[in-house]
Amino acid sequence: MFSEKAKKHADACRFCWMCRHLCPVQLVTGKETNTPRAKGLQVSMLERGMTMDKDCARTMYECLLCGACTNDCATGFDPLIFIREARTQANVLDLVPPGVQKVIDRVLETGNVYGAKVPKVSFEGIPAAGETLVWLGATARYAVPETVEALFAILKKAGVAFAALPDEPASGAALGDLLGFVEDVRQQAKQAAEAIARSGAKRVIVLDSYDAALMRHEYPEWGIELPEVVTATAFADCLIRDGRLTPKQTEGVVTYHDGSRLARDLDEHEPARNILKAMGYDLHEMWQNRRLAKCCGTAVAGQYMPEIARKVAENRWNDVRRTDAKLLVAACPQSTEALAAAVPEGYAYSDLFVLLNEHL
């Protein structure tokens, strides 16, 4: 039923309690089943005669795949491996919760979790081919278009010639989170790579860290070749350091949320901080920052378990409230969607690119 790799990781995690304090879902639901240990135990018991049922399948979807547990493991075990495979099994056994199935259907039909067909972004004057391609991702295109407008404006102000795809296909990241890394996901990835190849890009600037992580890690494993992949944050940081952008100076205290995939999968922490400092902000860190950061709730989970996703976002805001910053900034569109929807009274949220564009 499960791969040998998944079984090995589940058998290691089933009797290990060490990372439960980091699970953002467990922290807001308090459910034992929302711990990596419990999910590992369930998978190990499925391999020992227990039958997967709808409750077990539901449990496997009550996870943001944020990797806080994986990052914590001193011996390199990774609950995400068996949780993804359990989602694949739930799909094979027709046990996917109805709310999740709706989102899967939308991704299969439209390529995005929102079921949207027309992006909210204007591509007027932006070519669809060029050496530098900006890859936006579904959340930026359909849910938080202001991040795209800001990134486009920043690149123009820096004199960067760039292209973007009005009909950008899915990267496979959302479907990979919903179904595990099945063939459908690889097909989406191939189509994305083909679209990138058609654009003639020699460099891809990726705005959504979920897409960037998949392109950087899984694409090569699947034999899918891409040009150089650069995150938008790292690229913008370079533009400032190279003197192509000179942000206006401001005063104020800000705190920064590290997106899970940016911080843990891509191991990128400093570019966003450099950008904030270049604007003159005084950065006051939350206790859980960089690789230890709590997840924001994610756009994908926000579609199929909105209450839990919102509580996760509110819990991250609780971390903000214990700093003396009134402004929270994040650099991933999925973080922007989740955190901007849960701003407490007296606080403000800004996407990093929106903020940077305001300072140019």
Next chain:
Amino acid sequence: MERRAFMNDMVRSELEDAVGVENVSVAVSDRMTYGVDYFWVGRMWADRGQVPPMPDWIVRPGSSEEVSKVLKIANYYKIPVHIWGGGSGSQGGALPMAGGIMMDMKRMSHLIELDEVSRTITAEAGMIFQQLEWYANEKGYSCQHIPSCLTCGTIGGALGHRGIGIMSTKYGKIDDMCISMEVVLPNGDIINTLPVPKHAAGPDLNQIFIGSEGTLGVITKATFKLFEQPENRQFRAFLFPDMHSGYMAGRDLMQKVKPSILRFYDEAESGSIIKKILGFEKPGCFMNLAVEGIKKIVDIEMEIILEIAAKWGGQDLGSEYGEKWYENRITFFYPGHIMDIPQMFGTMDTVATYANIEKIYWAMKKAVNENFPFVRYISHSSHWYEWGCMNYTRFIVDPKDVPQDPEEAIRLHNQIWNVGVRAAMENGGVINDHHGIGLKLSRLMKEQYGPAMQVTEGLKKALDPNGILNPYKLGL
């Protein structure tokens, strides 16, 4: 009393009314996860594909008032109630051996107050202790309760089994650190212990509920001491010629200074450590310690420590090992490092006065080795007091010697425990130092206490006349 037909559904509706529909579960896959904690027997049972012990209902209260409502329902129907925090206990203390209600406390995980004037911190008892420690750290303080299960166990769990952390020798056990608690009694009454550091207003109610392992009430909130983070911490390691000199050096140290960490290993456990430090094998018993606080004081304490260690023949091995050990102190507990199924293993920790502790070490070793020659036996002492210390004694059975039949495996496991713990008790030690009693040692509580057991039994009868709270645990 047996519940038939749709009676369970009737109870479920009442529980849902008390805590909310979304906070009650009867799903098999949910209930199954509560049937395995850190206890070797539960783990082995699950590993062999056996059905774990399961509660009938999982209930997740969000407030003390909801805990109260659940206990009133349970009392009316005389339904067993088990309390689950992190589920990381090694003694089977949280396992739902009698079915009934499993009260998972982790929804109650809010910080209530960090009082910088009094230097205390108060939180709900379902909070994972690491979270509490981080709240303290954010303000420059520490609770200094740093057990191996820091990231796994809850506040209630630490209090419930009378836990301890690696810094205990300076800062104390959890029962020294807790100032006051809110407890929900089995009848649903919500009570508070006195909110002061010490008092003369009769017996300390804290000490009735701390270590009661969920048999006398449900701890719902607790206030702990905060300590300023130490300005300076210095490590030092020594190699003593034998167990006796190490124990005596430890005693003399404890009479004069307060190390935060003091770990002393028997020869069996010292061997590999010594080889790592010196690069060659050398017989002896290894000690690693740390002193911390204001640097001027720490410097003086370290001078005294060096004098005492030299007096007892301790070879100074410098500070490098301790610093590395501290950096990696939790790594050992991740899978792949720590003992795990299919091995059989257990930690028979005991505590005694200095007059008895070495005698206990040899008596337990002899008893276990003679009765079970295939068992490996290692020990160290990691929590010290002015008048005695503990032994953290581990037994390990290699997979080839573990019976394949799960019931036979349980029998062997319990026989080893009986022999080891009885050897400790017969020589002046006690049944357990800091892991608690739980299901694992419940049967030996009356041997430990004799007629004194009637005190705990009397409390149980008075507070929980229907015997609903955590049956089969703590000898009650």
